[in-house]
Amino acid sequence: MRTLVRPTTRASFPLRRLHTSAPRHPRSASSTVPPAKARRGRWRTAAFVALAGGGIYLFDRECNASALTRSLRTGYIGLLCTLDYKINFSPAKADKIDALHERVATRLRWVVDTNQGMYLKLGQAIGLQAALLPKPYREAFTHVFDKAPSVPYAEVVGVFRDDLGVDPMDVFEEFSHDALASASIAQVHKAKLRPELGDPDQLVAVKVQKPAIAKQMDWDLFSYRSLMWLAQKAFDLPLYFVADYVSAQMRLETSFMHEAANARRCAELVSQTPELRDDIYVPKVFGKAEGYPESDRVLVMEWVDGCRLNDKEQIQSWGLDLRDVMDLAISLNGAMTFTWGFLHCDPHPGNVLVRPHPVKKGKPQLVILDHGLYITLRRSFREEYATLWRSLFVLDLPTIDRISKSWGLGIDPNMFASAIFLKPTHVKKNPRRGPPPPPKTEYEIQMEVKAQFKALLESEQLIPRELIFVGRCQRMLQANNQLLGSPSERINITAAWAAKGYAEFAGSRALADIGLKRWLRDRYDSTVFRLTLWVIEWAFWWTSLKARFSKTTGSWEDRLQAQMERMAKEEFGIEIDGNTAFLG
Structure with a gap:
């Protein structure tokens, strides 16, 4: 005979007890800490965070060329500009769009001017296309082609010591302490070789990379790619597709060994082009074979005097025809594009000098400088x-x-x-x-x-x-x-x-x-x-x-x-x- 057994309820007792149990005292355990002690704890935490942040900032500034600080600054401005556009670019605020553009252009200019270095390249890219942008951008980026600030002579000496193990005066009889030209990545000093190392009358241009560039480059290019990605996502525009290609080209531009190879190749192609052979000149690059220092951050070239391509007054004072000058510049670009497949990508006036032709009286000769940025056209x-x-x-x-x-x-x-x-x-x-x-x-x-x-x-x-x-x-x-x-x-x-x-x-x-x-x-x-x-x-x-x-x-x-x-x-x-x- 089957016996029915009533289910016991004792098993549920601990659960009921668990749910109904409560501390005897109304205050929680954390509330038992005295207020003064809690405040001291918060002050200690704040002091620790401030100390750690200050230490990171000082280390970044002194040992990392402020690369992290520059990236954080860029990220903050990029996010701020994106939010500003997302919130304020709307039909309801159509009458305030010009003010919106002005705010964003001012912020971007501030980032470029504050960060300097490779950010000047970004500013130049914006300035080059300024005609296609709203008016505030045109006005904000007209200055980025001006001369960039140079670094002190002591930092130039540091680059020589780090890369070559010598001081400039160990190699050169004369070496200008002040840079004669300065750009976003490097600056140029005028020098004369020591007699025992070569022709003592040979003047050379010594291109020295600014020491911060090597430390900042990876961070700067990462920031650039991040901003392009953010802009693509925020504005639904296909912008990021160029980021990796441009980054790779800019990285090559910081290698002076690569630049030396480009200069030698350009000179060879000019010599093989009858239409340009006599009228385009590429200064000789001197390397270790000639007893000159050579590294990824130090480049020695023949010094050549001339005026900028757009110096109309000087060109005319030499009695040169402006048409001859520009015909040569345009022909050189045509040869590079359509026959050589090897294109100098930075032909701004400071990189194309004009001088009276050393042989053809009354004719110009163009001198091509700065061979860091070339592309090979498929x-x-x-x-x-x-x-x-x-x-x-x-x-x-x-x-x-x-x-x-x-x-x-x-x-x-x-x-x-x-x-x-x-x-x-x-x-x-x-x-x-x-x-x-x-x-x-x-x-x-x-x-x-x-x-x-x-x-x-x-x-x-x-x-x-x-x-x-x-x-x-x-x-x-x-x-x-x-x-x-x-x-x-x-x-x-x-x-x-x-x-x-x-x-x-x-x-x-x-x-x-x-x-x-x-x-x-x-x-x-x-x-x-x-x-x-x-x-x-x-x-x-x-x-x-x-x-x-x-x-x-x-x-x-x-x-x-x-x-x-x-x-x-x-x-x-x-x-x-x-x-x-x-x-x-």
Whole structure:
């Protein structure tokens, strides 16, 4: 017989006791600490944190060139600017957007001016594209191409001792204690070699890297990549795709051994180019083989006197033709881009000197300095870029469209052509527009610009990274030509070099090799190409002639810039202001 057993409730007793048990005293254990003792504990914690923070700050400043402090400063400003835009860039605050831009531009300028070093490179990148940015950015970054502060002679001696184990005066008979030139990464001293080490009359330029750069570089590049990532996430724009490529190039720029190799290679390529051989000069780099010191932070080069590329008064005082000067500068860039595939990426006026030609009376010779930043252009990119220039001249729309799509650029053909030439270019007729739309708020205008930019970079993985620096060089040359009064026909000279590159890549175009149809098409394209060059040349001379006899007519580049601004505004809603474009 089965017996029913009542379940016991004793097992639940400890649980009930656990839940119902409570301390006899109403105050918790922590509240039994006397208030004075708790305050002393808090003061001790605060003092420990302050002491630790001060120690980290002092160590970072004295032993780490303030690299951590600079990064924290950058991170704080980056986060502050991002939040400011996220909160205040809205339709409801459209009338305050200019003030927002001014606040952000002021903060960014403060970071660049305070951190110095490689941050000046970032500031120069912003300043170079200032014409495309809102007005406050144009005004904030016009100063970044000025001379950077130099470090004291004692720090130069420290670099020599650390890298070479000698003082400057152990190697040189004379060595200027003050830097004759100073840039973001290095400074230059003038020196004369000791008689036992070489020609005592040989003057040399000794380029010495600022000692803080080596300690700051990794932190600075990390901060740069972090800001690009933050901007991409915050503003939904494809910006980070260039960060790793630019960082790698900037890292190479800090290696003077790499720069010496670039200078020697450039000199060799110049010697192999008949059009430039006599008129472009690369100062000799001296290394250990000649008894000169050489390291990643010390570089010795032949001293060459000359004036900056944009020193119009000095060039004319020597009786040199401004057109000859700019023709050479543009031709050199064309050769590097389309035939050498080895591009000097920092051709600002301080790196391109002009001097009277030592042999050709009344002619200029260009002296090319600072070979730290070069890129090697892939053959496939050079072929496409040369083909693109030729196609733009002969209005070969299918080829233009094919290259644009292969580069991942979703852009109107007219804007694409204008961006390549840096002049208003219509290769395709736009549909007839209706009546002008009603005025838009600043918020609506800038949202349209953002949409245009996103459409441009529709597939950033396909965009050739070389375009970043190729476009930068073209813009620098355009600005220098403009500053000298537009003496050179920049587009035609560049197109002539593009044609040389195209002929090299195209191979044989003989009738027997390509057939009658393609041969006839080649002849037609060549005729159109030459005719277009002639029309542009005629327009250039007519504009130059009018500018000479008229106070109201601007130079060739001035007129192109005004037309570019009008085209960008009317057809694409983009505000461009070239009044404060790159002047360095």
